[in-house]
Amino acid sequence: MAKAAGVVLAGGRSSRMGTPKAALEWHGSTLLRRVTGVVARGVDGPVVVVAARDQELPDVDAHVEVVRDVLDGRGPLQGLGAGLAALADRADVAFVCSTDLPFLHVAFVRAVVRPLLDDAARTDVVLPVVHGYRQPLVAAYRTTLLVAVERLLAADRLRPAHLLDECHVLKLDQSALLADRALAAADPGLDSVVNVNDPDGYAAARARPAPDVTVECFGVLAGAAGRGTRRVAAATLGEAARARGLALGPHVIAAVNGDQIARDPDLPLVTGDAVAFLSADAGG
Amino acid sequence: MTRVPAVPGGYFGRALAVDVTDGSADVLPLGTQVLRDHIGGVGLGAWLLHELAPAGADPLAAESPLAFVFSPLVGTPLTTSAKFAVVAKSPLTGFLTDALASSHFAIAGKLTGHDAIVVRGRAPEPSVLLVDGDGVRLVGGGAVWGLPAADTEDALRDRLGRGWRVAAVGPAAERLVRYATISHDGRHAGRGGLGAVLAAKNVKAVAVRAASRVGVADPAGVVGAARALRARSFGPATAKYRELGTLANLLAFNAISTLPTRNFSAASFAGAPRLAAEELAQLRTVARHSCASCTIGCEHIYATGTGRRVRVEYENVFALGPLCGVDDPDMVLEASRRCDELGIDTISTGGTIAWAMECAERGLVEAPWLRFGDGAAVLRAVDEIGSRTGLGDVLAEGSRRAAASVGRGSEAFAVHVKGMEMPGYEPRTLPAMALGLAVNARGADHNRSGAYEADLSGDLDRTSGGAAHVAAAVETEDRAAVMDSLILCKFLRRAFDHPFAEWAELLRLVTGWDVDEEELRATARRIVLAKRSFNLREGWTAADDWLPQRFLDTPVTLPSGRTASLTAERLRAMIDDYYRIRGLDQEGRPTTAVAGKGTAR
Numbered sequence: 001m002a003k004a005a006g007v008v009l010a011g012g013r014s015s016r017m018g019t020p021k022a023a024l025e026w027h028g029s030t031l032l033r034r035v036t037g038v039v040a041r042g043v044d045g046p047v048v049v050v051a052a053r054d055q056e057l058p059d060v061d062a063h064v065e066v067v068r069d070v071l072d073g074r075g076p077l078q079g080l081g082a083g084l085a086a087l088a089d090r091a092d093v094a095f096v097c098s099t100d101l102p103f104l105h106v107a108f109v110r111a112v113v114r115p116l117l118d119d120a121a122r123t124d125v126v127l128p129v130v131h132g133y134r135q136p137l138v139a140a141y142r143t144t145l146l147v148a149v150e151r152l153l154a155a156d157r158l159r160p161a162h163l164l165d166e167c168h169v170l171k172l173d174q175s176a177l178l179a180d181r182a183l184a185a186a187d188p189g190l191d192s193v194v195n196v197n198d199p200d201g202y203a204a205a206r207a208r209p210a211p212d213v214t215v216e217c218f219g220v221l222a223g224a225a226g227r228g229t230r231r232v233a234a235a236t237l238g239e240a241a242r243a244r245g246l247a248l249g250p251h252v253i254a255a256v257n258g259d260q261i262a263r264d265p266d267l268p269l270v271t272g273d274a275v276a277f278l279s280a281d282a283g284g
Numbered sequence: 285m286t287r288v289p290a291v292p293g294g295y296f297g298r299a300l301a302v303d304v305t306d307g308s309a310d311v312l313p314l315g316t317q318v319l320r321d322h323i324g325g326v327g328l329g330a331w332l333l334h335e336l337a338p339a340g341a342d343p344l345a346a347e348s349p350l351a352f353v354f355s356p357l358v359g360t361p362l363t364t365s366a367k368f369a370v371v372a373k374s375p376l377t378g379f380l381t382d383a384l385a386s387s388h389f390a391i392a393g394k395l396t397g398h399d400a401i402v403v404r405g406r407a408p409e410p411s412v413l414l415v416d417g418d419g420v421r422l423v424g425g426g427a428v429w430g431l432p433a434a435d436t437e438d439a440l441r442d443r444l445g446r447g448w449r450v451a452a453v454g455p456a457a458e459r460l461v462r463y464a465t466i467s468h469d470g471r472h473a474g475r476g477g478l479g480a481v482l483a484a485k486n487v488k489a490v491a492v493r494a495a496s497r498v499g500v501a502d503p504a505g506v507v508g509a510a511r512a513l514r515a516r517s518f519g520p521a522t523a524k525y526r527e528l529g530t531l532a533n534l535l536a537f538n539a540i541s542t543l544p545t546r547n548f549s550a551a552s553f554a555g556a557p558r559l560a561a562e563e564l565a566q567l568r569t570v571a572r573h574s575c576a577s578c579t580i581g582c583e584h585i586y587a588t589g590t591g592r593r594v595r596v597e598y599e600n601v602f603a604l605g606p607l608c609g610v611d612d613p614d615m616v617l618e619a620s621r622r623c624d625e626l627g628i629d630t631i632s633t634g635g636t637i638a639w640a641m642e643c644a645e646r647g648l649v650e651a652p653w654l655r656f657g658d659g660a661a662v663l664r665a666v667d668e669i670g671s672r673t674g675l676g677d678v679l680a681e682g683s684r685r686a687a688a689s690v691g692r693g694s695e696a697f698a699v700h701v702k703g704m705e706m707p708g709y710e711p712r713t714l715p716a717m718a719l720g721l722a723v724n725a726r727g728a729d730h731n732r733s734g735a736y737e738a739d740l741s742g743d744l745d746r747t748s749g750g751a752a753h754v755a756a757a758v759e760t761e762d763r764a765a766v767m768d769s770l771i772l773c774k775f776l777r778r779a780f781d782h783p784f785a786e787w788a789e790l791l792r793l794v795t796g797w798d799v800d801e802e803e804l805r806a807t808a809r810r811i812v813l814a815k816r817s818f819n820l821r822e823g824w825t826a827a828d829d830w831l832p833q834r835f836l837d838t839p840v841t842l843p844s845g846r847t848a849s850l851t852a853e854r855l856r857a858m859i860d861d862y863y864r865i866r867g868l869d870q871e872g873r874p875t876t877a878v879a880g881k882g883t884a885r
Contacts, residue, residue, distance in 0.1 A: 044846070110845075182845075218539060219532035220523045222562050251520045251778075253742050255540045258843030263742040274843070276539040279524045279532065281778055282740045 004113045005045035005091035007083030008036050010099040011052035011069050016198045021100045023058045027235035029266040030058040032099050037268040042109025045091040050079040075158045084146040098137045100195040102205050105270045108192035111180040113140045124167035130193045136160040138193050186272045210235040211271040215244055219279045238265025240275050253280045293501035294356025294794040295319055300398040304485050305405030307422040324355030326382040327769035327811040329371030339821050343375040344484040346406035354394035355771045356794045359498055361510035363517050364773035366390045366577035374476035376462045376682045377703040377727045379819040381476025386575035389468040392449040395494035407486035417495025425488040432625045433467035436489050452489035453479040454627020456670045461680040463632035474629045501796030517579045521778035529584035530598035531561035541842050542710045545606040546656050547638035548699045551710040551840045555611020559601050580775055589614030594621040602708030603634025608662050615659025619666050626670035635705025637665045639683040639698050648692050651675050699832045702727035712840040713848045714739040715749025719757040719858045723829045725815035735760045747848040754861040762808035813874050826872045
């Protein structure tokens with residue numbers, strides 16, 4: 001069983017935005033693709049998207065699962081229940097977030113999940129509190145809370161606060177969050193919790209520069225794209241490749257921070273990432 | 285020499301079996317079904333070993349055969365087809381070993397009129413075996429005994445004539461170093477100690493001279509296929525080999541925690557940039573060569589610190605550099621050159637020295653001069669291995685035997701599979717490769733199981749293995765079995781979009797057989813199981829399909845902060861799944877007879 005999984009709630013009405021937030025363009029990709037990708041990089045288990053029953057979703061990574069709310073219009077607690085149900089027996093804890101978080105950082109996901117993993121059983125929820133606001137939709141939940149969630153849903157007590165009221169919650173304020181050195185370096189302003197709710201907010205967010213990442217090309221790619229490490233602004237792997245004159249494909253692959261090998265141009269990058277572009281023709 | 289009409293295109297339908305005890309020779313008919321079932325190269329070699337090797341014989345005993353095996357594609361214009369396999373029971377592992385080498389020896393050897401040349405017996409004195417259209421002769425080898433293989437080749441061709449092509453062993457083989465190579469034109473049939481097997485027969489070299497021609501079923505079709513394959517060989521799938529050679533792996537592997545370092549105690553090496561092809565190619569390249577019939581040209585020749593020339597490959601540099609903690613390119617290149625000169629496998633040399641370095645640092649061997657990071661110590665160790673002097677006498681036995689000799693817990697960090705030292709692929713960050721290394725018949729080998737390709741494809745989880753990795757390991761092992769039997773260079777492998785179907789078509793054009801993808805896949809499985817079956821006969825047990833404990837105890841932490849782990853439980857599950865897919869029983873044994881008996885089915 002995985003230790004930590006992810007749940008991305010995509011079923012909201014997006015009424016103020018006027019268009020589904022999940023499908024909003026983000027550096028050639030979509031917000032949903034970005035958020036699911038960032039969450040996937042922060043956990044070791046599956047990532048589940050919870051959507052409304054008839055909601056059309058943009059493409060997500062093939063490894064991301066999609067489940068549907070049984071009932072529409074019952075808010076995030078319904079989505080949380082659907083997500084936790086999908087993860088039953090597959091993960092101890094789940095990082096749960098909405099789909100409208102363009103600046104969510106992998107380090108934030110890890111910083112929020114870690115206290116729950118480190119704590120044997122006493123804590124049920126790790127709840128960030130940023131700028132005085134509780135952030136239940138950028139938080140970590142123990143998957144065993146499914147029972148409590150279903151009980152609340154059955155009683156039509158649909159506010160997440162009801163759940164928080166009846167379980168052990170570890171609150172992490174700014175200083176507690178930024179005590180995590182990786183997070184402090186990557187997201188000192190805690191922009192991870194900034195969501196976009198209307199067209200102006202989206203436009204402002206989209207106008208921000210792409211994350212600052214470092215890129216290095218190896219082997220024959222270094223001959224074409226130049227040797228050494230360079231800093232580029234790139235929100236996706238594809239943007240980083242283009243910045244070095246490369247195109248991902250059968251012969252060009254990449255590793256982000258020395259981790260999994262990737263060739264998906266929509267793979268989200270976050271500030272501080274180190275991208276290695278490699279020839280796919282390994283071996284000797 | 286006239287071909288028998290019934291023999292399919294690309295073949296002579298016979299092997300030559302020479303007993304060097306008295307210089308006598310027999311012709312062994314190879315029936316069409318045997319050829320079709322095993323193709324050539326390592327497949328036919330495995331079959332020959334089943335037929336000709338006495339069960340349980342010491343690999344260095346006179347009665348143990350060593351076979352040079354050609355293939356139906358040798359002599360055609362198909363790029364990279366000028367290759368030959370050398371097959372014998374390994375003095376390093378005690379199991380089957382099959383190593384490939386390239387170039388004119390393959391063409392001349394086949395055109396002696398034989399699909400294989402098998403050497404048995406023991407010559408009464410150091411000798412050279414000559415095979416050509418005039419038959420078999422054994423001539424004195426005293427004048428070349430003690431010479432490096434390359435010098436032996438030159439001396440013999442000067443003496444015999446330029447039409448002769450020579451495969452020879454170096455001084456280390458004469459001293460029965462268990463990982464000594466057989467070399468031709470600077471390329472080595474490198475792994476498993478085949479040089480020691482040949483030298484144990486008092487044979488310094490085998491010289492061959494073409495004496496015949498071999499036809500193909502569809503000459504125009506073969507020419508057309510060769511033209512198309514040649515064009516693809518210039519494409520992006522081979523760019524790495526052309527432009528930088530396999531050393532291009534080193535810095536990339538370092539970036540993804542796949543570069544074995546300090547006897548596999550780490551997966552990245554701070555000194556890697558000093559040894560990188562991206563750095564050295566500009567400073568050191570003095571030439572680039574191709575094997576005969578090859579359009580890729582992967583051989584990158586560098587200058588050592590003293591201006592001598594050395595052929596550079598990733599495995600040489602990994603094993604004599606990072607694996608021993610050495611980042612001085614002058615030292616690493618010189619160590620590689622000396623290995624070539626002595627005729628020893630660089631991977632086993634570096635792996636055994638790295639084990640000895642760890643022993644020395646733990647106080648288990650009395651060698652205070654032998655420390656990780658000391659390039660001069662590596663050079664001294666290489667020389668002592670080649671001469672079997674000092675500590676080299678025990679290191680010449682390979683890490684498994686050396687650890688058994690030293691004891692005191694040193695077996696725990698002798699990093700080998702079946703006695704063969706590990707190549708430069710960190711198994712904890714390459715789960716499919718980990719399985720391939722564990723179950724392969726030859727031992728820890730990256731050429732018979734190229735599963736790293738699947739791990740690095742982007743399609744598989746690199747931190748934890750499962751069913752998809754098992755399927756990938758089986759597929760790449762099958763592909764290798766066919767490529768190594770046809771024989772085509774693996775550097776060409778990504779130039780094929782539908783490999784089994786395309787290889788079947790090449791085989792059809794050459795032989796005239798109506799072979800298709802399905803048959804070739806069955807042939808691959810047969811060859812893989814034939815090797816396993818041979819090993820089973822020689823005492824293999826399921827315990828031999830395993831990885832060193834070092835990999836199972838300690839995960840690798842990636843730069844991302846995540847860990848890649850390979851637990852014993854997970855490895856066991858992958859091996860069990862591999863056995864199931866291969867149709868083996870729970871102990872990894874073939875459930876049906878897989879190796880043919882009789883020579884003319």
